[in-house]
Amino acid sequence: MLRKxxxxxxxxxxxxxxxxxxxxxxxxxxxxxxQVLTGEVRRFLWNNPHCYILLRVTDAQGQQREYSIEMGAPxxxxxxxxxxxxxxxxxxxxxxxxxxRNGDAGGELASITTMDGQPLGRTR
Amino acid sequence: xxxxxxxxxxxxxxxxxxxxxRSCEPADLTALAGWHGVWIAExxxxxxxxxxxVGELPHGAALQFLGFAAxxxxxxxxxxxxxxxxxxxxxxQSNGWSFPIMMQSPAPLRFFVTARETVILSQYRDIxxxxxxxxxxxxxxxxxxxxxxxxxxxxxxxxxxxxxxxxGFDAEYxxxxxxLSDEARFVERLRLVSPDRIENEITVTxxxxxxxxxxxxxxxxxxxxxxxxxxxxxxxxxxxxxxxNGQGTIAALDESGPPPEPTFPAEVALSAAxxxxxxxxxxxxxxxxxxxxxxxxxGNRLATPALPGRPGTLPFYFEGDGVFHSRALAPMRLQFxxxxxxxxxxxxxxxxxxxPFSGTRQ
Numbered sequence: 001m002l003r004k005x006x007x008x009x010x011x012x013x014x015x016x017x018x019x020x021x022x023x024x025x026x027x028x029x030x031x032x033x034x035q036v037l038t039g040e041v042r043r044f045l046w047n048n049p050h051c052y053i054l055l056r057v058t059d060a061q062g063q064q065r066e067y068s069i070e071m072g073a074p075x076x077x078x079x080x081x082x083x084x085x086x087x088x089x090x091x092x093x094x095x096x097x098x099x100x101r102n103g104d105a106g107g108e109l110a111s112i113t114t115m116d117g118q119p120l121g122r123t124r
Numbered sequence: 125x126x127x128x129x130x131x132x133x134x135x136x137x138x139x140x141x142x143x144x145x146r147s148c149e150p151a152d153l154t155a156l157a158g159w160h161g162v163w164i165a166e167x168x169x170x171x172x173x174x175x176x177x178v179g180e181l182p183h184g185a186a187l188q189f190l191g192f193a194a195x196x197x198x199x200x201x202x203x204x205x206x207x208x209x210x211x212x213x214x215x216x217q218s219n220g221w222s223f224p225i226m227m228q229s230p231a232p233l234r235f236f237v238t239a240r241e242t243v244i245l246s247q248y249r250d251i252x253x254x255x256x257x258x259x260x261x262x263x264x265x266x267x268x269x270x271x272x273x274x275x276x277x278x279x280x281x282x283x284x285x286x287x288x289x290x291x292g293f294d295a296e297y298x299x300x301x302x303x304l305s306d307e308a309r310f311v312e313r314l315r316l317v318s319p320d321r322i323e324n325e326i327t328v329t330x331x332x333x334x335x336x337x338x339x340x341x342x343x344x345x346x347x348x349x350x351x352x353x354x355x356x357x358x359x360x361x362x363x364x365x366x367x368x369n370g371q372g373t374i375a376a377l378d379e380s381g382p383p384p385e386p387t388f389p390a391e392v393a394l395s396a397a398x399x400x401x402x403x404x405x406x407x408x409x410x411x412x413x414x415x416x417x418x419x420x421x422x423g424n425r426l427a428t429p430a431l432p433g434r435p436g437t438l439p440f441y442f443e444g445d446g447v448f449h450s451r452a453l454a455p456m457r458l459q460f461x462x463x464x465x466x467x468x469x470x471x472x473x474x475x476x477x478x479x480p481f482s483g484t485r486q
Contacts, residue, residue: 026175027212048356050174072174074356075247079164079232080172081349109173123178124348 081122148278200333203303222271305332406483
């Protein structure tokens, strides 16, 4: 189930994007649906105002495609108990993303766990 | 001669008697030690994408300073509509939060309380300096609008009362901030009500954009584990270091700013009785059951809620002949069909995304 956005859906038919952080709007992401991916982290970019996971995903035909997955600012990751060392190249992860509307291989992170479903970071 | 001297003395202004400065310092600074630490606006701790809360967010609890529930006048409403269009239609970026929206955002805050001044610092590097040494507000001729304004504070018991002026809306700094005028005045009452909770009531007065004072109540919770703020650079950087198969993806987006302001057809006045014929709930044809367009009246206009379960705040403007358009949700347009009694029973039109759609009164 999708969680409520900071700026909730509008007028039943008008999906407003949620500017929860003061950078850019999320109009490029299709937040009405999620796409689940499993893959290998090629790079984890701890970068302000957005961190990124570059994830190598292999499809059923053995074709590799690299996804660019946008996260929040380092402060948001820090607030969830992440550090620049939480992910490293070669880690296997399962993610759900709000895909790019233009169909490119990328999106905004909705959730992430290890392959056996364990959360990353800390909450308390 | 003596008389002349006396007359001159009477004409000479007396030097102002030195008035003792109003005491605005806290009576017991040690009692305010509990303000230390990292605070986050209630329920607004962000998850990993920075855009969604960690937990459930009750209706109406989100970012109140976006202004969906503010008592806007037409100028303020036009600002809200401009904001909605900017958020829907572009990848424009902001440089920070600014005041007042920084006081209820997903960016953590710290309060540095000393006897003679308090500093409020957001993790986005928004800074408010609040002297509490009894000085009055800086005169208007010595202020100018900034994203954070000019503040003075005064401790009333354990409550910090802050007045702020010249906190002007600056689209270049943060296009999602409320479109208040440079003349808006703010009064905050901040109080530590328990070891892990600070409450703040913010009253905004701005006759240029508001029909009445806008009162926003927010609370801050102690962050579950953060004990420091880390400040990064590069907020305003395009930040498009993404490389995907040697080609940019997100990097290709235009982040040059909000979309240009469109022009709209002129509004035609509608009587209260005529307006009422359109008010109602319309089921969207071909959509899953329960998908509806709710139309209420907002003053002399038709309106739809910006947030589920809330009153209609985004107006539709009447063009005549049963046609309405939205300025916030452009190119949304509605063409109503009336029954023999003159009551709207159905509409056809255009969604905010530009697709044709229709609805039937429930």
